[in-house]
Amino acid sequence: MADRLTPEHRSWLMSRVGQKDTAPEIRVRKAAHALGFRFRLHRKDLPGTPDVIFPKKRVALFVHGCYWHRHPGCRKASVPKSREEYWNAKFAANVERDARVQVELEARGWAVDVIWECQTKNADELKSRLQAILSNDHPPIHPNKR
Template structure:
């Protein structure tokens, strides 16, 4: 059986999951060096994202592969004892992550998850470069959508019309 009490286990998990973990600092340092500005652990957003980039309407989670159950990842391996406990625990974490990301998306936030394994020395640069690329892409796309909404309302109406006609024909 698991020898930790509930309280001990809780403290142990918070320590491992704790803020200012190394992978998170890698991401922060990189973004800062590239001129991205962010807030940490926004208290009012679902899931308390690790970084919040308001200008890019983007939140970033830096997730440990074990605690968040990174699928098909060699760093995600269930311990050999208490398998039920751990698999339920990880399953709940995954469900919670999914729910929180849905809520964030519904609020208009882009969600980016960076996995711990993607920050291992061999792949780190590639991961961070593609993060910077994605953020710039999001920024440009958001501006395009805004311009489109302001200047092109007529074609939006036209685009919606065939669907209405289709519905009417179906009823006849």
């Protein structure tokens, strides 16, 4: 199936996809703030520039889009019908980069977690998830570096 858009229009459209301050990211930040957690955004000095970090707890949180980061089992993680080889390679590179960034952050003593775009829709479930991630009994990845 051919793309219905011209390459120029597709490029323009894709350039409009936001990387920071997306709706799912803002929902996560509002929920964390409502729970009383304080955080920092987009620390460029950390690998992968995590979306939200909780410095006191040494937790780096990524808010991943289901489509771009290939949320397993999610209906939003579909593959376009045109140029499937290109998209599969791009998605594979994204997943590989995510794994590499997680390893780098863990090596620096950060606990890493991901909240998927589809998990931000229900505010109560999102708050419960954040509470579990940020609770004091959440096991640290490197307890001696916390």
